[in-house]
Amino acid sequence: MKFSDEDCPVTISSPVISCRNVWKIFGPNPAQHMADQKNGALPDPAQRDQHVTAVRDVTLDIAPGEMLVIMGLSGSGKSTLVRCLSRLIRITGGTVSVEGRDIGTLDETGLIELRRRKMGMVFQSFGLLPHRTILDNVAFPLEMRGQDRRARYARAGEMLELVGLKGREGYFPRELSGGQQQRVGIARSLVIEPDIWFLDEPFSALDPLIRREMQDEFLRLKGLLNKTIVFITHDFDEALRLADRIAIMKNGAIEQCDTPDRIVLHPATEYVARFTADIDRARVVRAAGIARPPSGALPDGEAVAGTKTVRDLGRQIVTDTRAEIPVAGSDGRLLGVMDREKALDILLGGAT
Incomplete structure (x- = not known):
């Protein structure tokens, strides 16, 4: 059974992000493959084997200031969905809107402006520039904007203090621990003051103790900053700890999108129930x-x-x-x- 957005008890009147019937299919003829699936037709076996349906008919709204955690096993489509929400990849069907504007209609200039002004992103790989200091790494997005040196360094310094790295501005990435490098990545994504923050399994490469520390740090930042956050994880405990709502994905579709309380007490499908079976409610x-x-x-x-x-x-x-x-x-x-x-x-x- 697929859990529909209509069944979700959360009503969002003015969502920051809204996607309707979003599909993403990889292959030589994705539009036809999508049409076949919608119509219930059985595609030619050769065509079927050449296509991968990564996101399947997803409808979802994300509220201002909400932290939505998207989770699922490897290959469930969670990372692809986030790339659709930020238009890092083009969708095969449906619409994605940010603050009421269909981002599929944006030209390259408009898309760059949206990302520079509205969106911050943190991925599994820290992506730090090894030949630049920590301060330079955090200031880099502002440098790309053309902001003057003094202003961008002042802002970068503020962000490093926010994530607990004041005093390490002159260090290089190789001189920091994995958890500290992840904090630099978070500071760099925040330096542009994004309204929307995408994080794709940012703590998955960290050992358990550092991961817990980073979760604590993230919860602290969440309390200080009024951001709309989309956070990807495959760790259900992490999702329960961080989320306002959790969207659980399987085979590209959302099985259930709800608050942690309701997912634990009222799993909508057998698949979701298996996730919650061993949780201390x-x-x-x-x-x-x-x-x-x-x-x-x-x-x-x-x-x-x-x-x-x-x-x-x-x-x-x-x-x-x-x-x-x-x-x-x-x-x-x-x-x-x-x-x-x-x-x-x-x-x-x-x-x-």
Whole structure:
């Protein structure tokens, strides 16, 4: 079963990025191959073997300030989809719009301007210039813009301080650890002040301890910066830790796009359920994720924070005698109530 965007509980009225029925097929006659698949026709075996459907009929909206994590196994189409969203590659069918503008209609000049002004990108390979200092590496995009030396170095210095590398401006890439080099890549992508930030498995080459450190650093930056972020990973734990929403891909299609809470509690397909089978739901599901309207009068007593996980609230859930526990948002507004029995089931590993 394919999970459609219509089933997603998140409503986005003014998306920053919107793609509709996007296809990307590699091969000698991709348009015909796409038409055959849409019509349910069986393509000629020779033609089928010459084509690869990397992205299959994807419809997706990304909200301002949202962090969408796209995940899936190797070959699922996640990296290709991001390259379609940034038009690093041309799509075979459908549309991709950025702030309401179809980027497929942009000429080369318009596309370059969009990337320079709106988009930052970080990939698995750090791509640092080995013969340039760290400060020069971070300032390089501003140099390409023609910005004067003093201004670009000042801005680059600010970004290095932001990612915790103040004092290393004169180092060369070979003199830094892998985690520090990755921070330089992040600083370089941020120096242009992008509104949209694409990250393609930026931590996959790092060892587990440095990877965790970089996730912590990224969460800190996310709290400081108001960016729309598309983050690719094949690591489900990483996705659960970082995402506002997760899009899980298989064979080029999105199986489910939803909040971490709902994906863990309500997997839409058997494939998604296999991803979530070994996850400790109590450390993922937040109080807000299971909040609902009260069954009667609002219970007395203090509300719990909606951002807290069931694991965080474990002691209170066990000792609280109320059948329904009020849940409040960060602004103090009541979101609903948490069913204590359901929360206990999640905490103690009971039935979904």
